Amino acid sequence: MASRRALLLLAAAAILCVCAAQCRLAHAWKRSYVVYLGAHPYGRDAPLEEHERATESHHELLGSVLGSKQLAKDAIFYSYTKNINGFAAYLDEEVAAEMAKHPDVVTVMPSKMLKLHTTRSWDFMDMEKDGQVLPDSIWKHANFGQNVIIANLDSGVWPESSSFSDEGMAEVPKRWRGSCPGSAKYAVPCNRKLIGARYFNKDMLLSNPAAVDGNWARDTEGHGTHTLSTAGGRFVPRASLFGYANGTAKGGAPRARVAAYKVCWAGECATADVLAGFESAVHDGADVISVSFGQEAPLADTKSFFHEPVTLGSLHAAIHGVSVVCSAGNSGPFDDTVVNGAPWVTTVAASTVDRDFPNQITLGNNIHMKGMSLESSDLHSNKLFPMVNASGAALPNCSAELASNCAMGCLDPPKVKGKIVVCVRGGDIPRVMKGMAVLSAGGAGMILANGKMDGDDVEADPHVLPATMITYSEAVSLYKYMASSAYPVANISPSKTELGVKNSPSMAAFSSRGPSGTLPFVLKPDIAAPGVDILAAFTEYVSPTEVAADKRRSEYAILSGTSMACPHVSGVIGLLKAARPEWSPAAMRSAIMTTARTQDNTGAPMRDSNGKEATAFAYGAGNVHPNRAVDPGLVYDITPDEYFTFLCALGFTTKDLSRLSGGKFSCPAKPPPMEDLNYPSIVVPALRHNMTLTRRLKNVGRPGTYRASWRAPFGINMTVDPKVLVFEKAGEEKEFKVNIASQKDKLGRGYVFGKLVWSDGIHYVRSPVVVNALG
Structure with a gap:
């Protein structure tokens, strides 16, 4: 303990030196901005010269406005050169406004702070029973997530936790490019389980230097350790918090490799640091990126869509085939509070498990x-x-x-x-x-x-x-x-400790609700997962200046929040990636959504925190059921070009999206309505008389005949055409249309909820249907 405190004191001294230098720069400039230029035309395997050339182009671009290339070099503190094209710099407000007018610039976003959304759960989701893995468990189908790589953007990692032991693990996959950089004093040690640990704090050092506790990826808060171990921690027997929740701690994908990207400090995460974390995780070779933080409130409008770093970073990840899972926020039970609502991420709400204290x-x-x-x-x-x-x-x-x-x-x-x-x-x-x-x-x-x-x-x-x-x-x-x-x-x-609590799961009151005010055409959250009283690994950090009365320490902690729900789904997607490596991120999200449960352990509809029946705005498609997700029968798949087309319908131009796609995409002359995005849920936020929506299903199982059944929302007439889809081979896709019409005497009731189910007698592919009839 003495040596650890000495190390921390050295770290504090080093930070003061860095802060002094950075603060001098802060007086010269006003605020940090991210200047976003789109995507790079080269791929992941580009030579170092390409990255250096990109950095040089950033210096030239900013220098053309500042009047000096050297001034540009002094101002830029991140140059994004891997998959995101852009840079972060400390700029005058007038200079930022001038940059926004430049023809090569897609958007300029001021830095802002995002907030962290802060054992029994896997048993409760039927992946095991009494500590034994069930025969149909997704764990067996996916070999416990063998060699999938889960990256966690959070507050770092406590590497000494037993959840990150590499005992018995094979060598790190050769495709992995990440590492655990840092000096001997501050490095987080890598092993064959924890294969990466990086930190990004340049924006935070400029914005709030007092929040930065060290130039390291070590977790001094516990949040990042808890979320990362929930997603991919090893089996650790006899884990508990002071004797409570005693049992085996385990992550969703216990044989996955994990990597920590520390972008959050003292509970906050700065824009430029978050983008740097996304870029690094994608470039390093992550399969899944877990993000348990976000804005405190939804975006004001779609014009500011790319002013949000999770939205932007996750889009680049999706383009490269990387799944991004995000927490929905902790601003419930109010409506229209859900954040991280982009259609290319999986947004997770928090539900309870059947354990109380x-x-x-x-x-x-x-x-x-x-x-x-x-x-x-x-x-x-x-x-x-x-x-x-x-x-x-x-x-x-x-x-x-x-x-x-x-x-x-x-x-x-x-x-x-x-x-x-x-x-x-x-x-x-x-x-x-x-x-x-x-x-x-x-x-x-x-x-x-x-x-x-x-x-x-x-x-x-x-x-x-x-x-x-x-x-x-x-x-x-x-x-x-x-x-x-x-x-x-x-x-x-x-x-x-009481197990088997009835009427579980139910929705946590703190979990943020839909509809999404920014994108009401897409149902958010997507899915619910355990997020209340979750036991997982924690930091054993002791601050050298700690004066709080509570000096207790435990290797494991019990926390609640959509932060805890998010990594449950990250772990499940890690398992799907291992079991179904050919699936796209959209296909995996679809499999999770269409196989979800909407009933509790008594067979009754899931309840909200007020005791009333919960709706899709609380739980999305339902509570995650991992064993079903590995064999969903059919999926709603989405390609990157379909996301671009969706953005065209939102008002983004061919010029914007050409930069984003590396010059490979142009907006159609008449983009389809946003409601036609091939999402696993159906939302009509402003129905006037009637509307016909188009969806497309892909067979990911055996040949079969699927028949449609549905329950129309109250006051809505609904039909499906065709009612029968015949799939003769795997990978085959079939299109269908859903007609939604309002009943004039039932108008003005607000949002109403129904469902659509396609079934071959074995699989039940269920989609929530949400309609707001205005006329």
Whole structure:
């Protein structure tokens, strides 16, 4: 531990030196921008001279505006020369505006910060049972993802985790170009499992130098380690968080090779660093790129489509046949909050698994309430403790709102000492930090009370004192009891692990919902996957300046978020890549979507966090069912040219897309409507009278005859032509049309939901149908 702290102190000193130099540059310029020029005409195997020539062209282009090639070299801090053509530079606002007018420039985007979207799950998805791999498990079909390469753009990796051991693994595939660069002091060691670890922080050093903790790919936050091990971690027996969720930790593709690209620092990810990570991962040879971060809110409009680095970087990945999987965001349960909505990425929502960590609150009136926690200590079961509402225990220098959120230093010790403190869930204060605030003020325990928007969605946390979280309805009852009693008292029991919880999965309240305000023609999210209380590897980093009360460390942690749902699907796509290497990224997404489940473990429709039936705006096509995805029967495939045609319909020009495609694409004279993109879901966001949509199915199984059946959305007449498709060989494609017509007396009801299913009696290829009838 002493040597690790010494290393970190050296790193901190090095950062200060770098920051000093970079900050001097920051005073000379105003802001970092990415100048995007499209794609390079050469392929992955281009000689080094081509990359050098591209860099030189960037210096010349910017120099032509700045008046000096040397000034351009000083300003540019990333030159994208592999698959993305462009550069990142610190520029004056006027210079950026001038660059945007240049005929060779597709777009100029100002740098902005993206946010991180932060065991039992594979068993729950029927890939194993009681620790044994099932005969029809996709793990067997895909040899556990043997030699597939999963790249993770996140906060880095903790390489010492057992999840990244290379014991028994063969040599690294020769097609891999990545590495673990860095000096002896700061390098993350590679092995035959963890085959790459790079960091990108130049934009962050310019934008927020205090956030950068070192010139290394080492994960000091834990988020990147957790997501990467969920996607491709090894089997690790006897993993737990302080005894909870005890079992074998495992990633979706446990025999896959993994690579970490650290583009996020202190929970934020800067535009130019993200693009550099995408370019490197594609060039290095990744098969799947997992991205558990994104904007806090959807894009304002399609004009700013290429001002978003995940949208742009993932398009270049898709063009090169690399699957990109993204988290949907944590801004639910509100509608129109989904992010990462481009049609060439797979966007993942978060659902629950059938495991809870319940404990119990006993009130002085003998009422019992169920809570959720990972704290095993108790408050002496034979004693009731006085309770206080945190809002009524504020120090004079704190508002009642801050106190109700249990902000550190806002609780008056004489008012909370020896008491159970009721804190409001939410705000910008992490839940465990609320418990630290209560403990530091002398509180005996804590109850986190959900607000109305949180509903019944509760999460388990490893608190530092006896604590629990309760639903909104339970919170209302608790407040009523406290108001009715002159001396309210309670006790909190230790929590336990409960398996087989009914009505699972359900949708997490925090998971962002559709429709996509930016692209309402494409259903987002695409799919739901486990994202609540997920056990996976974590960092054991100890900051040399750490002063927080919680100094506990564990190799594994339990986290919740669409960040945790995303790598589940990344792992499944890794398995599909191993089992079906000839499939395109679009085919793999289709296989996952059309085989998804929309029912819980009781056979009832999946529920939302408020207890009502969930819709496609919450879960997309449904909850992922990996074993079915390896044999879907039919898929909706999409080529890069079809994505380009979709962009033409959005208003992008042949000039724009010619640059993006390396001069190989021109917009058709009349692009088909955006609703005709060959997506596995059908969305009509503004139906006026009637509309006919076209789709195309490809046979990826045996010859067969597929018949269509459907349930039209309420108030909609729907027909399919033809109703029967006969496939005589693998790879054969057939087109069909769907006619959607509104019933005049059912208008104005908003979005309504139905489904279309093609079946040969063995396979059931299901697509959600979503319509908003306006006239």
